[in-house]
Amino acid sequence: MEQKMELNVEIGKRVRQARKDAGVNQTRFAMVLGLSRGSLSNIESGRQALQYEHLYKIAEVLGVNVYDLLPPLNSDSSVDIFKPIEQLPRPTKEKPIKCPVCRSKDVALIELREGNGVLGPGFSSWVTDSYYSCHSCGVRFDKIPKP
Structure with missing residues (x-):
């Protein structure tokens, strides 16, 4: 939760600076965005998360x-939006799949996903369809062929 707040603060600072660099006041900018001035103030201070469409x-x-x-990925700030590589699950040793053709x-497993429409913390997605595809010959198949 604290990381999310730090990220909101960092993005808010950047929004405020970009607005000031453009010479636009908060009231006018909020009106153009369809927000209240209070909401824009909360976004710029990091108290309110910025919706992606905004x-x-x-x-x-x-x-x-x-x-x-x-914020840049290599930022020196304390905002860490990605897990360190050491914390990611290690791939399992699987037998490579051979193309039947x-x-x-x-051959790669292709997963078609749908999500809740929100990228970032709280994002969820689910597989709606999957199939295998051979990068060499382009054939598509649904099941792993038996040797």
Whole structure:
């Protein structure tokens, strides 16, 4: 929870600075975004999370890149939005899948996902369809062929 607040504060600072650099006051900027001045003030101070559609609108209105409003991945700040690599699950040793057509081992599982429409903390997605695809010959198949 604390990391989320730190991220909100960092993004809020960047939004405030971009707005000031553009010479726009809070009241007018909030009106253009369809927010109350209080909501914009809360976003800029990190007390309120910025919705992603507003992030894109802010970047568009101020003429900046969306990435300029987000902290860099190599930031020295205490905001750590990604797990260190050591904490990620290690891949299991699985036997490579052979393509039933060309016998290549260049086969990948393709998962089609849907999500709740929110990227970031709290994002969830689920698999709606999956299939295997051979990168060598392009064939698509649903089940792993038996040797």
